[in-house]
Amino acid sequence: MSPSLSIATTVSPASLAGTLVSNSKNVLCSLHWKNNDATKTNRNLKFRVCSVSGGYNTSVENVPFPRDYVELISQAKEAVELAMKDEKQLMEIEFPTSGLASVPGDGEGATEMTGSINMIREFCDRLLAPEKARTTRIFFPEANEVKFAQNTVFGGTYFKLDYLTKPSLFEDFGFFERVKMADRVKPEDELFLVAYPYFNVNEMLVVEELYKEAVVNTERKLIIFNGELDRIRSGYYPKFFYPKLAALTKTLLPKMETVYYIHNFKGQKGGVLFRCYPGPWQVLRRTRNKYICVHQQESMPSLKEVALDILASA
Template identity: 40%
Template structure:
């Protein structure tokens, strides 16, 4: 498992709480692995563009010669695909990264994108490539329903995702009639799928709160 730098690898080791059953390494100070290692999990190289370059160097020097697999967990990898003048990393300002993009990215097969919004309401931005981007809302039973989907290269903005989730509102929860009667007009209650706690939302305004709104 490869982290961007040694300090992050150390934090991961401490969080695990015991001797890990795999090797920990970093992109900035890579550790030579045994020949039997055939899978490299690269964890979120995104903070610095040099991490993309170091990822490419690791692949070319160690992963490819073994015919091993590199699995990259990175929600912003789509940024590396766009070059040219209007991309996130213009070729003129990042010439070495441009070389990496042209050589490395054609070998990358993107599998999925997932970003969870803890809410309330609980939802997610999801894409299973090459399918469309989807905004999902949590429903009972640990399931999700599709609120919005569209085929496009880049993910929708966070503000748009939140607006879709809040305007749709969460699935309603059964409450006592007296409890519903005590809520102000336009307000309803629901259960947070992650915590099991009841919260309150106004589908007209997009507001949500853990505390009962004042009448």
């Protein structure tokens, strides 16, 4: 018996048209939208809800790939709000800042970090009421980044800006002094946001300390923003030389909910791994004016699996 299919969609005028085709193994989504100019207004998320019965049973909520960074920030904000309602305490947001189709390294390192700072400010303004700024502590990799943020996009705000590490006398050799998190956190803090903790390998170890000492057994929330955690997941850092960092794949990362994620794959068989909480992980094939969902699943696939198995055979 062929599977039956029911679809419920919410579509904004002249912005989204979609078709969905299903077989017993995969749900194939084709999303198309017109090229509208970005506006500085909040957009409601358009959820696509599909239920398939028969040989393949699933219930999914799909969010379309963002048209621009305005829509991306709106989607990320909605995803975090939903995750917080589900009592998620440790969350990850990851997306490229040099363009929605870019990959890490496409832009110069300092430029990508500056892009993240701007996105963090926009995200915080969307997510938080003004009075919550005083109870939000944003951790940057080190003190110089805090000064830069204070002198640029965070100047004149009430957000608490802090840092994870501080330079030592051996900074030129890659050594930094860790900051004891218990000394940085204040009783009134409610939300921690950690900005791009990948410049130094010690930064994520400090993030783990922050989570253990200031988040566990509290009502606080912690968001890691563009931490390039795929480096740790994929074994980029050899376990022999970085055993503590490798251990995070068994201690910290399993506790984390990746609420918003974009990773691009270039080449002839390129595509995108995309997730917006609470929806599934989607592998999208990019064409000129639309994205086609060629695979989706509930758990995060490895980047190797997406590149060599899913996209290669799509």
